[in-house]
Amino acid sequence: MTVARPPEPIPGARLLFSLDPAVSYLNHGAFGAVPISVQRAQQRLRDEMESNPLRFFTQGLAERIGHTRRHLATFLGADPDGTALVGNATTGVAVVLQSLGLRAGDEVLTTDHGYGAVGFSIERECRRTGAGTRALRVPLTATDEEIVEIVRTGLRPGRTRLLVVDQLTSPTARLFPVAAVVQVARERGVPVLVDAAHVPGMLPVDVGAVGADFWVGNLHKWAFAPRGTAVLVVAPPWRERIEPLVVSWEQGAGFPGNVEWQATLDYTGWLSAPAGLYALRSLGLDRVRAHNAALAAYGQRVVGDALGVAPADLPDPGGPAVAMRIVPLPPGVATTLDTARALRGRIAERLAAEVAVMAWDGRGWLRLCAQVYNSAEEYERLAVRLPPLLARP
Known part of the structure; x- marks a missing residue:
């Protein structure tokens, strides 16, 4: 051949x-793999942090994180006020799940193309709350129209509290028609979380146009950011309901600050993420x-x-x-x-x-x-x- x-x-x-x-x-x-230029940018920030940790953490760090957030959100076509930096897409999923207020009789609906760790997170939250979980089977050869119809018939309005769908799947490299799926779910009153872990950097994306209630994506895979850099994007109606996994000093600030601020977390990876986008654009x-x-x-x-x-x-x-x-x-x-x-x-x-x-x-x-x-x-x-x-x- x-x-x-x-x-x-x-x-x-x-x-x-x-x-x-x-x-x-x-x-x-x-x-992912981090370019040398981004590694060096992060090391310079680490050097700054270690030269005076108290000054680094207490003088303007929240504002620097906010600046980075705005930069990354603009790249993704997301609303900066509805975007929070998180450690990875799975962390963003966990934040959403524990903010939903699931109860016995509710269900979280997924597909059989979902990422394993996200599935574990869903199962744990369902065990904790008494909710259930169900996966829709989507053939690898299904057309976009067939996928939308599978979702349409699989939704249970009044019971399905969340649909989790991948934009680009990890096990099968399948690109899902997420905007159309979101529209179908919205017609039935079901919120949607789009797991777009592989999308930032690899594919053009306009998060606002996708229209999901929640959207998570990693910057440390295809956008050359240091590992531990991802975003959780939340639609306006949900922002006041989002609670961080760990409560810290920015709790009173509300979303997104309360999700981002995790005390003595090493924030240098997040602050270096724009250098990753610069490397990508330079190529x-x-x-x-x-x-x-x-x-x-x-x-x-x-x-x-x-x-x-x-x-x-x-x-x-x-x-x-x-x-x-x-x-x-x-x-x-x-x-x-x-x-x-x-x-x-x-x-x-x-x-x-x-x-x-x-x-x-x-x-x-x-x-x-x-x-x-x-x-x-x-x-x-x-x-x-x-x-x-x-x-x-």
Whole structure:
């Protein structure tokens, strides 16, 4: 099989990162990778903090956080007054769940494409409150119209207190039509939380246009921010009801300050996040997005070909703009969470390649990401070495 050519590399992009050159890092979607320039920006802030901690925390820190919040919210098309910085998308979900006031008889509705840790958070809140949870099955090949109809028929007005839907799913790299889903839920009086953990930086987004009651997204994956940088965006009717997970000195300020201020938290990652956006824009935002999406598609094709997967059987649930792709593994391989983790570890140890291995819908899937530091040769090398590894018990 002849595979389409990969995109032209962005000159010098690999040198902007401190990744181990002996490892093919093909899993940017897991924890991201922070450019050296952003690492240095954060270190300068840490140096400032340690030179006089009392001054750092008590003289203008809340205002600096607010400035950062406004910068990031503008990038995302979100209302700065309704945006709070949080540690990650899962933290934002937990804040929403414990602010809802769930009771026995209520339910939280999800899909079977949801992120595992978010599912754990939902289950815990439902156990605590006596509410229930239910997941809608959405086939990987479902069209946008079919997804909207699945949601429409799955909602139970009066009982469904929250719909949680991913904008871009972690296990399947599926792009959901969230604006249309939100509209359907609003017609039935059901609030919606959009988990957009992978969206900031990878995809253009206008959070205001999505129209969700709650929207969470990580900046530390595809927007080059230090880890622990995410946002929770809340629509006006809900802001006064939001309560932080931990009460601290900004409790009286209300949302978003009461959620952001966590006493002696290290805020330097948040304050460095604009440097990540600067690095992204310096490379060329559209250029980076086009490169990453094309390289991920190339990687999917060469690895899929090596595993004997016909081109027509390679899923494309995210569309051409998504920089994550999945490849079906042979039947019986990595079909459970434990065996998927074990295979990921074997690939890392024996092939010096970091990938994601997912167990979803009774099958194992290899998820490949692409970022500006990756090269076509890394996917080609994985394609050559992976089949023999899978053939060995």
